[in-house]
Amino acid sequence: MFKETNPLDCNDCVFQSKAFKFLNPEELELVNKSRFEVKYKPGEGIFKQGTACTHVVSFNSGLAKIYLEGYNNKQLIIRLVKPGEFIASPGLLSNSSHYYSISAIENSTVCFIETSVIKSIFKQNHIFGEMLMREIHVYYSSTLQKLINLNQKNMHGRLAEALLYLSNTIYGADAFTLTITKKELADMAGISTESSSRILKDLHEQGYININKKKIEIKDQKYLSRLSEIG
Amino acid sequence: MFKETNPLDCNDCVFQSKAFKFLNPEELELVNKSRFEVKYKPGEGIFKQGTACTHVVSFNSGLAKIYLEGYNNKQLIIRLVKPGEFIASPGLLSNSSHYYSISAIENSTVCFIETSVIKSIFKQNHIFGEMLMREIHVYYSSTLQKLINLNQKNMHGRLAEALLYLSNTIYGADAFTLTITKKELADMAGISTESSSRILKDLHEQGYININKKKIEIKDQKYLSRLSEIG
DNA sequence: CGCGAGCTTGACGTTGTTCAACTAGAGTGG
DNA sequence: CCACTCTAGTTGAACAACGTCAAGCTCGCG
Numbered sequence: 001m002f003k004e005t006n007p008l009d010c011n012d013c014v015f016q017s018k019a020f021k022f023l024n025p026e027e028l029e030l031v032n033k034s035r036f037e038v039k040y041k042p043g044e045g046i047f048k049q050g051t052a053c054t055h056v057v058s059f060n061s062g063l064a065k066i067y068l069e070g071y072n073n074k075q076l077i078i079r080l081v082k083p084g085e086f087i088a089s090p091g092l093l094s095n096s097s098h099y100y101s102i103s104a105i106e107n108s109t110v111c112f113i114e115t116s117v118i119k120s121i122f123k124q125n126h127i128f129g130e131m132l133m134r135e136i137h138v139y140y141s142s143t144l145q146k147l148i149n150l151n152q153k154n155m156h157g158r159l160a161e162a163l164l165y166l167s168n169t170i171y172g173a174d175a176f177t178l179t180i181t182k183k184e185l186a187d188m189a190g191i192s193t194e195s196s197s198r199i200l201k202d203l204h205e206q207g208y209i210n211i212n213k214k215k216i217e218i219k220d221q222k223y224l225s226r227l228s229e230i231g
Numbered sequence: 232m233f234k235e236t237n238p239l240d241c242n243d244c245v246f247q248s249k250a251f252k253f254l255n256p257e258e259l260e261l262v263n264k265s266r267f268e269v270k271y272k273p274g275e276g277i278f279k280q281g282t283a284c285t286h287v288v289s290f291n292s293g294l295a296k297i298y299l300e301g302y303n304n305k306q307l308i309i310r311l312v313k314p315g316e317f318i319a320s321p322g323l324l325s326n327s328s329h330y331y332s333i334s335a336i337e338n339s340t341v342c343f344i345e346t347s348v349i350k351s352i353f354k355q356n357h358i359f360g361e362m363l364m365r366e367i368h369v370y371y372s373s374t375l376q377k378l379i380n381l382n383q384k385n386m387h388g389r390l391a392e393a394l395l396y397l398s399n400t401i402y403g404a405d406a407f408t409l410t411i412t413k414k415e416l417a418d419m420a421g422i423s424t425e426s427s428s429r430i431l432k433d434l435h436e437q438g439y440i441n442i443n444k445k446k447i448e449i450k451d452q453k454y455l456s457r458l459s460e461i462g
Numbered sequence: 463c464g465c466g467a468g469c470t471t472g473a474c475g476t477t478g479t480t481c482a483a484c485t486a487g488a489g490t491g492g
Numbered sequence: 493c494c495a496c497t498c499t500a501g502t503t504g505a506a507c508a509a510c511g512t513c514a515a516g517c518t519c520g521c522g
Contacts, residue, residue, distance in 0.1 A: 068375055068378060071379075071383050076379060076382055093361055093368065099371075100375060122357070122361070122364075124357070126353070129357065133360075133363070133364060133367070134324050134325050136364070136371060137323070138325075140370065140371045140374065141330045143374045143378065144309070144331060144374060147377060147378060148302075150381045150382050151301065151307055151381050151421045154477070182500070182501060183501090191478075192478075192479055192480080193502090194478090194481095194501095195478060197503080213487095213501095413469060413470095422511090423510075423512080425469095425471080425511075429470085432470080
């Protein structure tokens with residue numbers, strides 16, 4: 001992890017997060033002035049659960065995981081982060097601490113912006129405020145969905161869901177090469193790596209997916225969807 | 232469920248939710264004009280998961296449960312609602328649908344307020360907006376905590392947590408009489424009623440709680456806390 | 463007095479974790 | 493170029509945790 005000044009201005013930034021579209025030029029300049037860019041290598045931590053929430057991040061490039069640190073060093077991955085996302089950790093307004101951790105999975109660059117800047121913009125720009133609010137609602141509702149998943153679906157359904165998420169939302173293809181580890185895949189479904197390994201083998205043998213090392217191909221989306229719904 | 236005009240004005244309402252403390256007189260009058268009060272009997276539904284989110288509610292009296300409707304008619308209770316709470320369902324700003332259901336547990340009265348009114352106030356009163364934002368953050372973070380609980384704690388820990396929640400947050404005493412059913416207690420911990428029953432018996436026999444029908448007494452808060460933390 | 467809903471209890475089967483052994487590949491140093 | 497080690501991943505067997513099923517109990521209520 002090393003600090004570096006972005007040669008670009010927020011105005012020209014190709015990674016500019018959607019959230020900033022709602023800012024007027026003065027506000028964007030405020031952000032631009034307070035921001036600094038940091039590069040991360042795989043495995044490095046960006047936010048750590050429990051530390052003070054002093055900055056928000058705009059995720060520029062790479063891939064990261066947002067996860068909860070549970071008991072016995074177990075991790076539960078809530079979701080992955082793609083470029084263009086603006087991550088206003090809950091705790092932003094209440095000046096409290098981070099409720100989750102974020103670590104880089106691939107080489108990543110992020111911009112840090114002081115929460116005070118975001119707060120002051122929130123107060124004067126209600127469109128931006130609404131957008132923030134809507135975002136947290138989306139994350140909240142997906143967490144509620146995850147509660148049901150963890151509580152009422154079996155391993156197969158949960159893993160199927162994780163595979164579909166990777167295929168549809170993250171890698172955007174039926175066939176993809178995992179950049180996350182198998183352990184991280186298991187952590188997304190909230191199951192042990194051993195169980196995950198066994199289920200992948202099952203699905204492969206039954207012809208619903210192809211898997212070879214880190215290469216995965218979803219051969220039967222519909223079956224996996226059904227699996228993830230029924231449980 | 233029958234509609235009734237509240238004889239009182241919001242200004243004088245003894246149940247006034249904390250959220251309204253941040254409104255100026257004109258805004259409060261807006262709320263007052265658009266509001267209508269409804270009474271519910273135990274078991275009656277206030278919000279239904281999946282229906283359009285057209286109103287927010289201010290919970291005046293009684294007790295209600297916020298729960299997710301999962302598969303096979305299973306319910307997972309997220310939390311209970313006490314008088315004075317202002318419930319802005321996620322979906323408020325995005326005009327989408329309710330992500331959870333709310334039902335009365337005890338005889339309850341609530342005021343419904345149109346979302347459009349709340350939205351317009353949100354736009355002009357950033358203090359109110361901040362408060363809403365802070366609230367959703369709190370609920371979001373408690374849901375994250377629940378994710379870890381469901382995924383990584385055993386039944387004993389989860390039930391201990393539910394008991395402590397009832398004792399500390401809902402009934403406000405070490406000894407209390409359940410107004411929720413045993414099934415609802417189990418739904419709070421995300422376990423089956425049979426398991427819940429067995430664990431309560433265990434805890435009783437080991438002297439950590441007293442339980443007689445619907446009467447429960449927490450005799451060893453510390454032990455239950457430890458149980459809920461470790462697993 | 464009998465009925466039904468809510469609750470409890472025991473027996474049993476399933477699900478998923480844990481432990482341990484093993485394999486394969488990637489990096490290291492002679 | 494070959495051991496050596498280290499980590500990630502796989503596999504199998506044993507076990508614990510938890511849900512399900514079925515039976516019985518209790519109490520309020522007609």
